[in-house]
Amino acid sequence: MNQKPDVQTTHPNKSHSRTFFHRTIGTQRRMSHVIEKFLFRPLRNLANKSYLGFALIILGGCIVSLVISALLALPWGGLTSASCRWDCVWYDDIVKDGYPKLPHFSDRQHLGRWVGHAGLASWAFFPLFPLLASLVTHITALSTHASELAVNFALWPVLILLCYKDISLRGLHVGRLLFALFFLLYPFNIWYSAQYSEAIYGTLLMAAITALRSQNVNLAAFVCFLLALSRPTGFLMAMCLAIWWFLKNHSSNDMPASAQRPLLHLAANPRLSDSLLLIAAGGAGLSCFVLYLFHLMGDGFAFAHIQIGWNRRFRFFPLHIIHALGHKHQFQYGIYALLAFPLLWKMWARKWFLNAALVSATAILACSSGAQSIERFVFGNPLTIEFLACATLGRSRRFIMTTLAIMACLHVLASILWFKESRWLV
Numbered sequence: 001m002n003q004k005p006d007v008q009t010t011h012p013n014k015s016h017s018r019t020f021f022h023r024t025i026g027t028q029r030r031m032s033h034v035i036e037k038f039l040f041r042p043l044r045n046l047a048n049k050s051y052l053g054f055a056l057i058i059l060g061g062c063i064v065s066l067v068i069s070a071l072l073a074l075p076w077g078g079l080t081s082a083s084c085r086w087d088c089v090w091y092d093d094i095v096k097d098g099y100p101k102l103p104h105f106s107d108r109q110h111l112g113r114w115v116g117h118a119g120l121a122s123w124a125f126f127p128l129f130p131l132l133a134s135l136v137t138h139i140t141a142l143s144t145h146a147s148e149l150a151v152n153f154a155l156w157p158v159l160i161l162l163c164y165k166d167i168s169l170r171g172l173h174v175g176r177l178l179f180a181l182f183f184l185l186y187p188f189n190i191w192y193s194a195q196y197s198e199a200i201y202g203t204l205l206m207a208a209i210t211a212l213r214s215q216n217v218n219l220a221a222f223v224c225f226l227l228a229l230s231r232p233t234g235f236l237m238a239m240c241l242a243i244w245w246f247l248k249n250h251s252s253n254d255m256p257a258s259a260q261r262p263l264l265h266l267a268a269n270p271r272l273s274d275s276l277l278l279i280a281a282g283g284a285g286l287s288c289f290v291l292y293l294f295h296l297m298g299d300g301f302a303f304a305h306i307q308i309g310w311n312r313r314f315r316f317f318p319l320h321i322i323h324a325l326g327h328k329h330q331f332q333y334g335i336y337a338l339l340a341f342p343l344l345w346k347m348w349a350r351k352w353f354l355n356a357a358l359v360s361a362t363a364i365l366a367c368s369s370g371a372q373s374i375e376r377f378v379f380g381n382p383l384t385i386e387f388l389a390c391a392t393l394g395r396s397r398r399f400i401m402t403t404l405a406i407m408a409c410l411h412v413l414a415s416i417l418w419f420k421e422s423r424w425l426v
Contacts, residue, residue, distance in 0.1 A: 238282025
């Protein structure tokens with residue numbers, strides 16, 4: 001029996017879909033080529049030409065980011081009010097009225113909403129950031145919120161430059177343009193464009209590290225003095241940097257040949273005196289705030305004692321993480337804390353010892369009083385951003401572009417969550 005040969009036919013809809021798909025891919029490739037040729041290539045050349053060009057690229061990116069944030073903040077009354085969330089209220093109090101002698105006796109309204117102030121005071125917040133904001137307010141006559149934003153907007157580009165300087169001094173090489181884009185699109189950079197002390201703290205921390213890598217110990221000591229005035233963890237960072245500086249390249253070559261006894265070897269080591277200088281400078285900064293609080297209200301360590309008002313109690317840090325995971329309003333902090341462990345392990349495994357040590361010390365100290373805000377202390381830390389940027393930018397171009405696109409979407413989401421005062425970002 002004769003059989004008809006099989007005839008393969010293509011459905012017209014499938015053929016049309018395949019043609020449309022190829023045309024779309026071709027259009028995307030042409031657009032990518034145009035963007036690369038007329039946008040990324042000139043910007044990359046400008047960034048690689050000099051540090052001035054790199055600084056201009058970062059400044060331009062910060063301006064674009066600020067405009068986008070301002071547009072996103074319109075439903076919440078504009079950027080200056082929408083970005084003032086959570087602890088911003090306390091910085092406002094310090095800038096306007098200074099530190100109080102007594103805690104607040106009742107709640108009050110701030111930007112049209114009630115804020116729980118009863119039994120609390122602003123002693124927990126260190127003075128350097130509000131001092132700078134107050135100075136800007138008096139010089140420019142800007143509002144308190146606008147002055148605080150101006151301080152952070154001025155420091156954010158400086159911080160990015162210092163982070164790139166740090167990896168350059170380490171001998172690591174990544175594209176300047178992509179490095180700046182990573183910092184600008186990073187979702188957990190929200191606190192650097194809000195009325196928080198993250199920008200000044202991060203800038204001082206990276207300035208101290210780059211000063212030490214450049215062998216400028218005196219400058220690093222002065223920065224450590226300011227660092228201890230910026231955040232409660234500032235003195236801890238000064239101590240960690242002093243230990244790192246003492247151990248860095250520590251060998252018998254640093255000691256005179258005539259020294260025979262171990263104690264004489266130690267005393268003759270110039271790194272020991274440098275390390276003690278860093279600790280003394282950080283201790284001097286902390287002591288200034290302690291003495292001021294003692295003079296003001298009779299308790300020099302009120303910045304630690306008032307933490308109980310926010311339900312922060314010193315305990316072994318895993319206990320706080322377990323408590324957060326079992327609490328319906330704090331489980332997100334427990335999740336962030338658990339995610340911090342593989343990140344820190346990755347830092348240690350890749351031999352980013354200084355970054356890993358400083359972020360680990362910060363995480364342990366923060367979690368020892370509560371898991372709240374751990375995402376800010378770990379994932380918003382400039383040392384973490386620096387590590388993730390180098391780890392990402394060392395991959396394939398396709399992976400880098402996909403990551404940057406995802407980060408851009410997450411950055412918009414993080415901004416909206418911040419404006420809505422979500423507990424996912426505190």
